[in-house]
Amino acid sequence: MSVAGGLAFAVARARVHNCETLQVFTKNASQWRARPLQVDEIAAFRGAIEQSDIHPVVAHASYLINIATMNPGLRAQSVAALEDEVHRAEALGLLGVVLHPGARLTAPIDEAIGLVGDALQRVLGSRPNGKTMILLEHTAGQGTTLGSTFEEIAGMLDAAKGMPRIGVCLDTCHLLASGYDLCSLEGYDATFTRFQQLVGLDRLKVFHLNDSRKPCGSRVDRHEHIGKGCIGIEPFRWLMNDPRFAHLPMILETEKTARDARGKGLVEIDPLDEMNLGTLRSLLA
């Protein structure tokens, strides 16, 4: 949900849709710097969450962060920005910060995985009493993006030397695009069996539910409305009713209704969000 108007407005937006979980950006996702969160803004957000049934809440980190890069300047900037993201999320009492592991560019895969592990140890190691997790998001595998196989995700967890407070976020669009075929029941079962073997279901903390505009193995990350893309409706029914995932937050990142088509109110029903939520809720047995 958008935080336009202040972080507490995202909670109000989630409430008009009867959401039970919420994902926000705690700063502008396409800028490095942000002013520190103000005490009253933190209090307003925490108060709004306390008065709601929304739990857990996660943040999504800035897209600029790349902790897989060998470039020392970008790397230092990325580690500092990730520290700030975790610091902000901690102040807000969030479960975790969803993070794309980054792009390795010319670095060999093993080296890039080591760099990610290193950065995770530094950021989490500097906050021994923190509660907020870093949630590594499995990726579609576009370009030299790291983290599109469960082997690579497992490698990053190993490289972080088993640090607690590292979880994993699985995005259904990224799963399909990276080549995990969720569309048949056999493919669905094989995907999560493989994840369990290589990463472990205990590390899985969040789902992003998005359909995919591009087919299985395309390695292109284009989200589509639920049931209207290459995944289709049935795999979402299996996910919504899978007892292994009943306790996990499931978050939409589908296209929202254009602002000017929605009127001027700060908090109002978004018809496209309502459509996708309605589709998913109708699948619950």
Ligand SMILES: [Zn+2]
């Ligand atoms: Zn996602």
